[in-house]
Amino acid sequence: MNLTGVELRRVALPLVAPFRTSFGTQTRRDVLLLRVVTDGAEGWGECVAMADPLYSEEYVDGAVDVLRRFLVPRLAAAGSFAATDVAPLLSGFHGHRMAKAALELAVLDAELRAEGRPLARELGAVRDRVPCGVSVGIMASVPELLDAVGGYLDAGYVRIKLKIEPGWDVEPVRAVRERFGDDVLLQVDANTAYTLADARHLARLDPFDLLLIEQPLPEDDVLGHAALAKQIRTPVCLDESITSARGAAAAITLGACSVVNIKPGRVGGYLEARRIHDLCVAHGVPVWCGGMLETGIGRAANVALAALPGFVLPGDTSASDRYYRTDVTEPFVLDEGHLAVPTGPGIGVTPRDDELAAVTTWSEWLPL
Numbered sequence: 001m002n003l004t005g006v007e008l009r010r011v012a013l014p015l016v017a018p019f020r021t022s023f024g025t026q027t028r029r030d031v032l033l034l035r036v037v038t039d040g041a042e043g044w045g046e047c048v049a050m051a052d053p054l055y056s057e058e059y060v061d062g063a064v065d066v067l068r069r070f071l072v073p074r075l076a077a078a079g080s081f082a083a084t085d086v087a088p089l090l091s092g093f094h095g096h097r098m099a100k101a102a103l104e105l106a107v108l109d110a111e112l113r114a115e116g117r118p119l120a121r122e123l124g125a126v127r128d129r130v131p132c133g134v135s136v137g138i139m140a141s142v143p144e145l146l147d148a149v150g151g152y153l154d155a156g157y158v159r160i161k162l163k164i165e166p167g168w169d170v171e172p173v174r175a176v177r178e179r180f181g182d183d184v185l186l187q188v189d190a191n192t193a194y195t196l197a198d199a200r201h202l203a204r205l206d207p208f209d210l211l212l213i214e215q216p217l218p219e220d221d222v223l224g225h226a227a228l229a230k231q232i233r234t235p236v237c238l239d240e241s242i243t244s245a246r247g248a249a250a251a252i253t254l255g256a257c258s259v260v261n262i263k264p265g266r267v268g269g270y271l272e273a274r275r276i277h278d279l280c281v282a283h284g285v286p287v288w289c290g291g292m293l294e295t296g297i298g299r300a301a302n303v304a305l306a307a308l309p310g311f312v313l314p315g316d317t318s319a320s321d322r323y324y325r326t327d328v329t330e331p332f333v334l335d336e337g338h339l340a341v342p343t344g345p346g347i348g349v350t351p352r353d354d355e356l357a358a359v360t361t362w363s364e365w366l367p368l
């Protein structure tokens with residue numbers, strides 16, 4: 001396949017409600033989308049970097065720069081290549097996994113559309129729909145939290161994830177358990193907000209039968225997570241710490257996690273995400289698909305990934321209306337707590353021109 005051009009496009013999507021995590025509150029998403037034009041077909045990718053480097057070191061302006069100056073020119077210079085060549089071709093540039101993931105997905109989408117092959121089948125999906133969890137932000141009060149959780153359960157979500165931070169952890173979890181009972185699948189996500197010194201406090205979550213506690217410690221504290229895992233009963237799941245299959249193997253071997261959140265953007269793409277899935281399955285470690293408030297483009301690809309056999313826990317693959325009033329694609333709609341895996345070629349969805357135009361804040365065509 002030969003690349004003939006790449007379009008970088010930023011869209012601004014207001015959130016239906018503020019989304020507060022331990023690292024800040026989001027009220028809108030500034031999303032970088034990629035459209036690659038090849039001699040075979042066009043393909044779409046989505047960069048999950050946030051506007052500010054608060055979740056990881058990447059941010060949208062930086063992704064635009066590294067794509068424009070380094071990543072796209074490298075592919076353009078390669079002549080003919082396949083989607084599986086993208087990561088090796090870009091490996092000389094350090095980091096920027098979210099930018100690389102967006103470019104690889106766009107190339108993969110184009111390649112699969114040209115050949116009429118759905119992404120889900122290409123990745124090894126075994127399901128035609130996936131059970132959906134939902135991520136619930138930190139709220140101003142417990143009553144407000146309970147209203148939000150009740151609404152999501154009424155909507156059919158099969159798993160609740162509560163964002164936590166010091167001062168908002170045991171009480172909200174206790175309140176959700178007391179109000180909604182012990183059968184609700186419940187987990188928490190700290191986004192690196194604690195330290196190993198908080199181990200005894202985090203053990204106070206053990207009585208609530210949580211599926212997992214996600215990324216309690218800083219992303220580079222793998223040994224700290226291994227020590228914490230020995231002091232609490234709640235299974236430790238890593239998110240920010242896992243940036244590659246090699247890193248996942250090390251974390252599992254060190255006992256730092258017994259569950260892995262796979263986010264394709266964080267690990268450099270869907271092909272690396274599949275390698276992490278395969279490695280975790282080999283180790284008997286359950287995985288689930290994380291989310292980065294993707295538009296329908298990234299959401300379509302995430303739902304395809306979540307259909308692989310090792311994704312045995314509901315992911316953060318919510319419906320479009322969890323975050324957005326209107327999506328840039330046809331919205332993903334929850335059906336009895338599940339989302340259907342797209343069946344069309346490639347990612348199986350395309351942006352709607354009118355919606356895309358309405359939310360575009362900037363675009364640039366990179367001729368090759």
Ligand SMILES: O=C(O)CCC(=O)N[C@@H](C(=O)O)c1ccccc1
Nearest residue numbers: 055135191290291292293294316318
């Ligand atoms: O449902 C979603 O797409 C978001 C799920 C979610 O909570 N993502 C968290 C995370 O740390 O996993 C996040 C939120 C905002 C920005 C980055 C990450």
